[in-house]
Amino acid sequence: MSAQAGWYPDPGGGNGLYRYWDGKAWSAATSPNPSAPPPSLGLVNPVAPPAPTPAGQGGQGYGGQGYGGQGSAYAAYQQTTKRRTPWGWWLAGGALVVVIVVIAVLAVRATTGLGAAASPPGGQGSQNACPQPKEETVEPGQDPNDGRVHGGPLSYPELDSPWALPAPDDRVPFGTDVRVQTVLDQADYDGTGKGHDWVASVLVAELQAGDGFFSPEDGSKIVVKCILGTFYGPAAVTSDVTVNKAATIDGHDAWIVESELHFDIPGLRTKGERLIVAIVATGTRSGLFYASIPDTQPTLLEPARQALAQLTVTE
Missing domain, CATH: 3.40.1000.10 (Mog1/PsbP, alpha/beta/alpha sandwich)
Known part of the structure; x- marks a missing residue:
């Protein structure tokens, strides 16, 4: 059974990118946002810009004991990480070559009918990069008493x-x-x-x-x-x-x-x-x-x- 449609880590090796699986084939479109809407139909259509995520409502959490919406903090984290990677330009160039090759292969498969039953890597799609907490009932004393x-x-x-x-x-x-x-x-x-x-x-x-x-x-x-x-x-x-x-x-x-x-x-x-x-x-x-x-x-x-x-x- 083919995996469900959704964004998955890019099988072409794109660093920090996700590629959309429609249930039958990979899209040529990629996105850094695994919560983005599905891309436009077609192999070579560009990814639509991710919809902005509104700020959420307050509640208790960790550090800052409130849950809010996703803002620009992770983007800043990514930018800082990139600045600290001296090989970033070489890796980006290599990733671009890989993506071009993957797109070419996908185009051949689309025109010849090959790969229609292919499945993405294991695991569920990243429909939500921040899953909801699960309610748990923890039995007291179930952990070892070992300090x-x-x-x-x-x-x-x-x-x-x-x-x-x-x-x-x-x-x-x-x-x-x-x-x-x-x-x-x-x-x-x-x-x-x-x-x-x-x-x-x-x-x-x-x-x-x-x-x-x-x-x-x-x-x-x-x-x-x-x-x-x-x-x-x-x-x-x-x-x-x-x-x-x-x-x-x-x-x-x-x-x-x-x-x-x-x-x-x-x-x-x-x-x-x-x-x-x-x-x-x-x-x-x-x-x-x-x-x-x-x-x-x-x-x-x-x-x-x-x-x-x-x-x-x-x-």
């Missing part, structure tokens, strides 16, 4: 005070089986009395499958995009990427991203925070490590990095 915080296939040594005890959480849109430790940074920062607290956080989880997570690097891109698009409401966020690299965590392939975020949210004392994301390939599952440390709590950054350094994998 570590277990979430999905990952664990780290439990952090001492001022970190709160580990707790489950069902608000993380890109993770399931979440365990998080937090430190209060500013209570009721928006003055609404609705419990919108700003916190430092460290969490581990299982990466939610089925939304384009085909490798640790792919997973890191989508998770960072989701974080920048949902955790800071409508505020403009700039991202200065300091780490974006492949790694090995407990013998498993991983990808680590660290970035200094800057923003100005009404009522909030901190004007930035450090973002750390690690995606770990653990066989049939993928693990997620995420930390957000407000600039007003710099002493919490080292414990977060130690937690990352001491991650272990449970198969």
Whole structure:
């Protein structure tokens, strides 16, 4: 059975690009936005510009405890990443050649009838780069009592005070089986009395499958995009990427991203925070490590990095 129509990571190798699968054949059109509308019919029609995403409604989340719409923060993250890659022009030229070859092959297949039953790579289409959180009922005491915080296939040594005890959480849109430790940074920062607290956080989880997570690097891109698009409401966020690299965590392939975020949210004392994301390939599952440390709590950054350094994998 052919996979459902949708945007999938570009099989032609386009860095950060998605190609549309209509259920029978690949489109020649690509897009950096996996939530874009389907492209116009035909092999050589250009991609329609992505529809702008409106800001969402406030709610509780991490770091900036509110969910908002996707803004320009991820674009800034991508631009910073590109500036830090000296081989970018060579890679872009190579990717263009690959795309031209793929388009030529697709055109031949379209005219000869070949490849009509071809299927895209495994996994579900990336219809939504930031999937909705899953409600979970977590049974108490199901994790080992070994002094570590277990979430999905990952664990780290439990952090001492001022970190709160580990707790489950069902608000993380890109993770399931979440365990998080937090430190209060500013209570009721928006003055609404609705419990919108700003916190430092460290969490581990299982990466939610089925939304384009085909490798640790792919997973890191989508998770960072989701974080920048949902955790800071409508505020403009700039991202200065300091780490974006492949790694090995407990013998498993991983990808680590660290970035200094800057923003100005009404009522909030901190004007930035450090973002750390690690995606770990653990066989049939993928693990997620995420930390957000407000600039007003710099002493919490080292414990977060130690937690990352001491991650272990449970198969």
